[in-house]
Structure formats: C-alpha cells, structure tokens
Amino acid sequence: xxxxxxxxxxxxxxxxxxxxxxxxxxxxxxxxxxxxxxxxxxxxxxxxxxxxxxxxxxxxxxxxxxxxxxxxxxxxxxxxxxxxxxxxxxxxxxxxxxxxxxxxxxxxxxxx
Amino acid sequence: xxxxxxxxxxxxxxxxxxxxxxxxxxxxxxxxxxxxxxxxxxxxxxxxxxxxxxxxxxxxxxxxxxxxxxxxxxxxxxxxxxxxxxxxxxxxxxxxxxxxxxxxxxxxxxxxxx
Numbered sequence: 001x002x003x004x005x006x007x008x009x010x011x012x013x014x015x016x017x018x019x020x021x022x023x024x025x026x027x028x029x030x031x032x033x034x035x036x037x038x039x040x041x042x043x044x045x046x047x048x049x050x051x052x053x054x055x056x057x058x059x060x061x062x063x064x065x066x067x068x069x070x071x072x073x074x075x076x077x078x079x080x081x082x083x084x085x086x087x088x089x090x091x092x093x094x095x096x097x098x099x100x101x102x103x104x105x106x107x108x109x110x111x112x
Numbered sequence: 113x114x115x116x117x118x119x120x121x122x123x124x125x126x127x128x129x130x131x132x133x134x135x136x137x138x139x140x141x142x143x144x145x146x147x148x149x150x151x152x153x154x155x156x157x158x159x160x161x162x163x164x165x166x167x168x169x170x171x172x173x174x175x176x177x178x179x180x181x182x183x184x185x186x187x188x189x190x191x192x193x194x195x196x197x198x199x200x201x202x203x204x205x206x207x208x209x210x211x212x213x214x215x216x217x218x219x220x221x222x223x224x225x226x
Contacts, residue, residue: 004155031212042116042202042216043156050212058213090155097212100146103155 003027004104006091011109013078013085021076021107023091031097032074036060037088037106046089049074050097078109086111114139116205118217125193125224133188133220135203144206145186146214147177149199156202162186173197193224 007022023032031050035043045058049068063082068074074093078085088108092101115138125131137143144163148156160171167179177188186203200219207213 033212040218042204042218043214045213048211048213056211094212097210098206099212100158100161101212101214102158103148105155106153108153
C-alpha cells in the first residue's frame with residue numbers, strides 16, 4: 001500500500017447523492033487506475049489515466065467520473081446515476097502503462 | 113476475448129504443507145501474468161509477475177509461480193505454507209491493448225490451518 005493513499009477508508013452515502021473518493025500517490029507514476037471489487041468477483045476497471053490531463057473509460061464507467069489535473073491525484077466521483085454503487089473501490093498506479101500496478105488500501109462505499 | 117480463470121473458490125492446506133493456487137488464462141499474443149494477494153479490507157499486494165524468460169518465477173514471501181504455455185496456466189506455489197498466508201489471491205493478465213488494464217480472475221481464498 002505504501003505510496004498510494006485513499007480516503008476515506010469507509011464512506012456512507014444516501015441514495016441520490018454524489019460522492020468523491022480520493023486517490024493520491026507520491027511515487028511519481030504516470031498511470032493511474034480505478035477498479036471496483038464486489039464479493040466473489042475479480043476487480044473490474046472503471047477508469048484509467050495514462051498521463052496527466054488525460055483519462056479513458058474502462059469496462060464499467062457508467063455512473064462514474066474522474067479527473068486528472070495533477071500527476072499525483074486521480075479522484076473518482078460516484079454519481080447518482082450509478083445504480084449499484086455499494087462496493088470496495090481500489091486505486092492503483094504504475095510508472096508507465098505497461099508496468100506493474102501497485103494498489104492503495106481501498107475505500108468501502110455503502111449506500112444507505 | 114482475454115480472460116483469466118481461477119477454478120477453485122477456496123483452497124485448504126495444513127501449515128507446513130506445500131500449497132498450489134491454480135490459474136489459467138486465455139490471451140492473444142504473449143501473456144503478461146501477475147499474482148496479487150489481498151488481506152481482509154486491504155488493497156492488493158503485488159507478489160510476482162511473468163513477462164518473459166524463465167518459466168519459474170520467484171516472488172515475495174517465498175511464493176513462486178510456474179508458467180506453462182502449453183497448458184496456458186500460471187499456478188502459484190509455495191513449498192511450506194504458513195498460517196499467515198491465509199488470504200485472498202488474485203491472478204491477472206494484462207490486456208493486449210495499450211491500456212495497461214489488468215484482467216482479474218475471481219479470486220481464490222487460501223485457508224492455512226495450524
């Protein structure tokens with residue numbers, strides 16, 4: 001987990017609210033990723049960014065948005081359009097797109 | 113389509129015994145394969161990877177993995193299991209495009225009993 005921080009660790013949201021999950025890295029990595037983890041399933045890619053000021057949709061981008069204004073930061077917003085947002089969210093980074101990804105500690109989001 | 117399969121939801125071994133966690137893959141082109149471990153309510157920790165070269169890859173915490181091209185497998189192994197190895201293990205393959213995306217298996221829970 002070292003070098004990649006995610007906050008908060010636990011997040012509770014009411015239906016209809018947008019929430020933003022923070023991901024920061026001090027590893028000077030170019031590439032950053034957001035994955036979603038549900039019980040009994042592998043991780044699924046939401047969004048990724050290969051370089052600052054650029055990002056691309058992953059496999060399950062609907063209902064999510066991101067920004068990459070700074071190299072070290074890649075926040076994820078879960079919008080009210082996401083129909084089933086309760087999940088464990090993991091941020092990862094790698095020096096370049098083709099390198100090994102290193103993961104943050106995760107944020108567990110629960111919709112009440 | 114590229115995919116990864118972990119055929120066992122759970123593997124149970126006794127402490128001190130060898131362990132194997134199975135992974136098979138389907139990719140176009142050369143596979144780039146990874147193993148990660150996850151402890152409860154934690155992020156994933158990188159264990160090892162295969163890019164090219166020797167089919168036996170050594171990683172962290174005494175783990176190793178054997179790449180077998182003909183069987184399209186990348187099984188994780190350890191000669192002597194520890195209770196502290198109990199965790200959720202994920203196999204992943206890098207997508208063949210330029211996204212860097214990892215395609216994960218569904219995970220295997222390893223339970224090591226004293």
